[in-house]
Amino acid sequence: xxxxxxxxxxxxxxxxxxxxxxxxxxxxxxxxxxxxxxxxxxxxxxxxxxxxxxxxxxxxxxxxxxxxxxxxxxxxxxxxxxxxxxxxxxxxxxxxxxxxxxxxxxxxxx
Numbered sequence: 001x002x003x004x005x006x007x008x009x010x011x012x013x014x015x016x017x018x019x020x021x022x023x024x025x026x027x028x029x030x031x032x033x034x035x036x037x038x039x040x041x042x043x044x045x046x047x048x049x050x051x052x053x054x055x056x057x058x059x060x061x062x063x064x065x066x067x068x069x070x071x072x073x074x075x076x077x078x079x080x081x082x083x084x085x086x087x088x089x090x091x092x093x094x095x096x097x098x099x100x101x102x103x104x105x106x107x108x109x110x
Contacts (some may be wrong), residue, residue, distance in 0.1 A: 024061075024064045027065035033082065034082040037081075038082040038083060041084070051088050054072065055090055056089055056091070056095075056097075059095065070103070072103040076103075080108075089101070
């Protein structure tokens, strides 16, 4: 198997340089979703379909980021802008608020 070069990216461990405390307060940006989706697509080409997981309503502590419909809409659109073949809405359906699921549907429909 021949090694290939990876596109320039800070990699999945670099969340735009944000520290852990800041990350839990703000969450991952749609820019991160698009950038990492592009990186994954470039890494596998047409050999593998890429379906990024979009976390919706993951339980968080007091003072930590709570998912809003615009977050979901932006993340789903970003995944498709990055070349995703689809998205997986995660984590647990029973934890997801209907407004956030509707936002995902709106983003897929655009």
